[in-house]
Amino acid sequence: MNKILAGLIFGLILGAIDGATAWFYPETHSMMAAIMVGSSMKGMVVGILCGWFARKVQSTKWGIVVGSALGLGFAFFVAAMDTVNGRHPYVQIMLPGFVVGAITGFLTQRVRTPTRST
Amino acid sequence: MDLSDSVLDHLRHTAALPDLTGTRYELEGEIGRGGMGVVYRARDRDLDRRVALKVLDAEMEGEARLIARLEHPAIVPIHETGRLPDGRAFYAMKLVAGVRLDHYLAQAPSLAERLRVIRRVGEALAYAHTTGAIHRDLKPQNVMVGEFGEVYVMDWGMDAVAGTPGFRAPETRLDRFSDIYALGALLAFVLTSPGPQALAGPSALRAIAAKAMQADPAARYPDTTALLADIERFQEGLAVGAWAEPWGHRLRRFGSRNAVLLWLLAAYAGVKFVLFFLRNL
Numbered sequence: 269m270n271k272i273l274a275g276l277i278f279g280l281i282l283g284a285i286d287g288a289t290a291w292f293y294p295e296t297h298s299m300m301a302a303i304m305v306g307s308s309m310k311g312m313v314v315g316i317l318c319g320w321f322a323r324k325v326q327s328t329k330w331g332i333v334v335g336s337a338l339g340l341g342f343a344f345f346v347a348a349m350d351t352v353n354g355r356h357p358y359v360q361i362m363l364p365g366f367v368v369g370a371i372t373g374f375l376t377q378r379v380r381t382p383t384r385s386t
Numbered sequence: 387m388d389l390s391d392s393v394l395d396h397l398r399h400t401a402a403l404p405d406l407t408g409t410r411y412e413l414e415g416e417i418g419r420g421g422m423g424v425v426y427r428a429r430d431r432d433l434d435r436r437v438a439l440k441v442l443d444a445e446m447e448g449e450a451r452l453i454a455r456l457e458h459p460a461i462v463p464i465h466e467t468g469r470l471p472d473g474r475a476f477y478a479m480k481l482v483a484g485v486r487l488d489h490y491l492a493q494a495p496s497l498a499e500r501l502r503v504i505r506r507v508g509e510a511l512a513y514a515h516t517t518g519a520i521h522r523d524l525k526p527q528n529v530m531v532g533e534f535g536e537v538y539v540m541d542w543g544m545d546a547v548a549g550t551p552g553f554r555a556p557e558t559r560l561d562r563f564s565d566i567y568a569l570g571a572l573l574a575f576v577l578t579s580p581g582p583q584a585l586a587g588p589s590a591l592r593a594i595a596a597k598a599m600q601a602d603p604a605a606r607y608p609d610t611t612a613l614l615a616d617i618e619r620f621q622e623g624l625a626v627g628a629w630a631e632p633w634g635h636r637l638r639r640f641g642s643r644n645a646v647l648l649w650l651l652a653a654y655a656g657v658k659f660v661l662f663f664l665r666n667l
Contacts, residue, residue: 289658293665328646360661367654374646 274379275319275372276312282368283311289364310346310365314338315372322376331377332370339369404441405471411439411478427481430465437465438481441474452519453479453542460510462530462538482540484532487572491526491579500576501591501621503529505614506537508569512610514542515562522560524568525553526575556601563603566610570598573617590620593629 287307290296296303318335325331343365347358404426406413411428414436418425423442430437454464467477484490487503495503507529511521521528521542527550530538553575555567574595594616600606607613616626623643625631631639641648 292662332646332650360665363657363661364654367650367657371647371650371654374650 269379269381270319271322271376271379271381272316272319275315275317275322275376277315278375279311279313279315279318279372280308281311282372283308283314286311286364286368306346310342311368311372314342314369315376318369318373318376319379321373322379326377328374328377331373333373335373335376336366336370339372340366342369404439404474404476406439407471409468409470409476411437413439428478430478436481437478438462439476439478441470441476443474453477455517456514456519456542458510458513460506460537460539461514461542462540482530482532482538484530484536484538486527487529487531487576488526488579490531491576494580497577497588498621501617502535503531503537504569504573504576505617507539507572508610508614508617510537510539511565511569512614515565515610520560520562521565521568523550523553524565524572525550526572526579529572555603557603561603562609563606566598566606566613567600567603569610569613570595570606573598588620589635590626590629590631591617594620594626597628 284304284307287304290303290307291300314335317338318331321334322331340362343362344358346365347356347361350357350361403413404424406428410430410432412431414427414429416424417427417438423440426439426441428437428439429435451467453461454467457463462479462482465478465480467475469475490503491500507524511524514521519542521539523541524539528539528541530540532538553568553571555564557564573591577591577595594613597616598606598613607616612627616628619626623639625636625639
């Protein structure tokens, strides 16, 4: 499978799952749809970038490192735009984003692309 | 005049050496003896290189023609065939610098290295079977491992040979299934040697060897490629077809194959749990 497409799919699914965990916080119930969409979009962008990186560099270790850095970076922007009770939820968004990015980076490295025949 | 035993032995030995008059080869020494002939180390005067010269005891030129037809990196190439002045047939082939598989295993190579040798042997067999040739006498003594790790399968397809005990299939008619049996026996040998008589090694590999060594040819692997595919699946951490894997073993294999992913998922669950717990404090 194309690594970029795989990254997009993994990022979308993981982002949606990560966003869905907001359901455990009652104060976010009114914003669930927006959180799900935002988290899925963030996951997709991280996944596409991870897939692009996986095409350039084939290393599980570096896939995890780059994935977690991207996840952390994009989660920072999301947290900076968001406020709960007047405070930015940096830890609540960046920590899971960091791990989800690492998972996305790992999965895109594990995707096997078919060898081209001449 | 009295001749001592050692002199007599020397005369007998010299008399037994083949007369290479009229050929381009000079005899340098004996390498080994088999049931169907003797292999000598010789020098090719024309090309100034060393070769292995097999002098056959009987009319076995078919063997040389058979091997000459097989072109594979794991099959020793034949340079020339011919006849000695005494009428015996011979063929010259590449001189392999290396050790027999049974001696190689005495160096206790890793499991991955042992399986690499088996796969190379299997690839040579698979290729030969596609040409209709069969080995008939696959055993550790007929596999050479070169000094750079190259693997050669020797002594192909003598009609008069019916295998070696321990590696010979029980059926009387030898075909590719008897080669698959011998390859299974070779795998079992490679797993246990040097070591105790009982089969050692991972259960999946033992099952692969056992399936290849089924008494009923129809119960063995349908071809060598299928056996090699099972070995490859084992090496990739996948389930092998020859073994009904217990659930506990299946879970352990899944865990070791996906350890990084499981750790990452556990980290995610841990982060979420801690954040949720801290929020409620």
